[in-house]
Amino acid sequence: MRVLFVLPWSKVGKTALLPGIAGTLRPAFACKEAGMEVVILSDYVKGMEGEESMNGIKLRRLPSLAPYPLGEFLRRSIFLSSFVKRVVEEEEIDIILCFFGTHHLTYLGMRNLHRLGKPLVLLFDYCFYYRREVPENFSLYSNLPVGVFYKDRFEKHLMLSLLKRATYIQVPSKTMLEYLAKDMPRERLVYIPYPIDTEFFSPSKRSKEFRKECGLEEETLVTYHYGHDELLHRFLVHLAPRIKGDFKYLFPGPFRREPLLHLLRKTGLEKKAVVPGVLDPERVPQAIASSDICLSFEVGATIFTKTLEYASCGKPIVSLYSPGVAEVVRHGKEALISSSPEFRGNQEFVNYVEELVENRELRERLGKSARRRILEGYSLETVGEMYRELFESCLGR
Template identity: 25%
Template sequence: MKIMDITPYYHSYSGGIRTYIDKKVEWVFEMEWEQVVVVPGKVYKKYQVKRTTFYELPSFPLIGGYRFFKSLEDIKEVIRLEKPDLLEFSGTYLPIPFFKKEGVPISVFYHSDAKRELSLFPVPKKLLEGLFKLVVDKCLRAVEFILVPSLKYKRELESLGLENVHYVPLGVDTQTFHPSKRDDQFRHSLGIQDNKLLLLYVGRLSPEKGTNTLIKLLKGLDPSMFHMLIVGKGPLEFLVRAHQRKLSNLTYMPYINSKEQLAKVYASGDIFVSASMFETFGLAFLEAQSSGLPVCAFDLDLETQILKDILAPKEDVETLTESIYKASELIRHDNYLRDYLHKKVKENFSWELTFKSLLKAYESKGLIISVGR
């Protein structure tokens, strides 16, 4: 079995998609299969990681550190050279019709919410509806099967008449992301007193992630009670840096590459806060809860939001503020909360389950064949 993964969302500051691809590299190695990963790069580059061949193809820069392929013909050349048994597109959909003539089965991992992401563009509603219909009819209907990381999106896509939608939840390394990684010295280095609660956000700094809302939220909180640490990169990084100079209870840290360092940051917090308008899975929610932090966010109807009672039912600053105060009370009165959250994540989300589900999806299409074709 040879799988070719194609995604533009794989670079130094990537989140969930890169984590999935990296874990898949390990899984393919254990399965003794072959894998090819095609991603954008500044120049052409080919290299090997275990059983996986990476191709970085020439691309042009986009906002926030992302890039996109200069030519889809470059990808077709890799397909013809490598002769994969399956193409899997992660988080990108519009290029799919260009590869149907290659005669290779295609799957897509619905990492990106096409409908809600399109709604962010300042164009007429009719045009947005037309673009989404194009994605559904010409791209998603054209593939052999669709992988979704949450049941919400399985329901949504099936309601559009799409078939062969398979639920493949992502996982988290619960040994790395663990409450025991808490480091009070780290908190003190930020000027966090023991009687203060540390609010934490880790992720992309962009409009759809609610970066503006996080700043507004913090301005309304008592600085003697709360301190917020924002970790990440993105187009709104300048906004966070500017407010850090004005707000005594705001600290900014850039993207953290080290999983061990990130685990320490998570576990050293008290409450994970997100103002994201939509998530297809919420990997940061899992990492935070595995580290023992309750998640205060808008209710996105996701399995990764474990404590439903502290979610904000409306997408505004006021209800999110109420969510934080609820979580604050919960922390004060429940000494076992951190261990409970870690246990729930460990029981329900693992990379082992991810790849069992993925294997089941492949088998349903008769795609399990031996290495070397």
């Protein structure tokens, strides 16, 4: 069985992320782990043109046709199906799995993929269906206001017309599946969660080294690691000043350093926070594993990358309410999840952080349970077998 994954390359700004960190590539790694032959067709990434394989998987690139944004539109919307057709023929592909993303540039090109004569699975990653759950926070993912004609009608119609051409639609969230089932035949919807490399993201023995380098050996660390500056800024403005206790914040990651430091000074948190800057990929698990508590703000997302990484490292999580996050880590068992998705006035979130800062036994219990849950349901091996069953069903139809 030879599978082509058409996936965008995970980036923060213009920086391409590598395996382990690159969340969008993980389904392909899971299938390789399950013994399938895998080819990835992904973005043109400047500086990585010479890479022909990654983690033992063959890489094919969409060509660089023009500068952004015209080049992106041409590659992903106009010529995508012709690029895929060429790769399918040259690589003797049996099945196509294509990422169905949050921006029209990532899915308009899929309109002709069903004509290539191969089973087509669309991996559904779209925030649209969460908007009624978290209207305020959805503004972080779209500059269009809630309720406008384009988002509510035209785009939904376009999106569904493309989805209905697929053999199957992979949905990485059970909550999302329930929303989609209102508009799509349920028998064509398949729940397969996003996987995580549990060896790469693990309770690292080298976490003590990271603490020592940062001068944090004796500190209780409350960590947030991600690339969404606005989410962190909202937390610092609305919640962080209200959280009391003997701890320090750790903010590793690709944040814009100067605006972050300015905001820390403005909120009076400069001495309570450590900002080590962008870390090499292999050091990210060390930073997470060195933490005592991890914060999740993945509200409105459909792929809960950071929650998976935190839990895989065996860390207790405090999260804003998100129905999808609550699937991965359950309130009171692996995490403490507030009943509100909002930053503003969320005293429950504040209380949960303070409770974990004071209660080491609870932190350890939640963290061990989180690691166990990820190993059982989200590892590359487990998810790879789920993909195998799906693809065998595709070929049997």
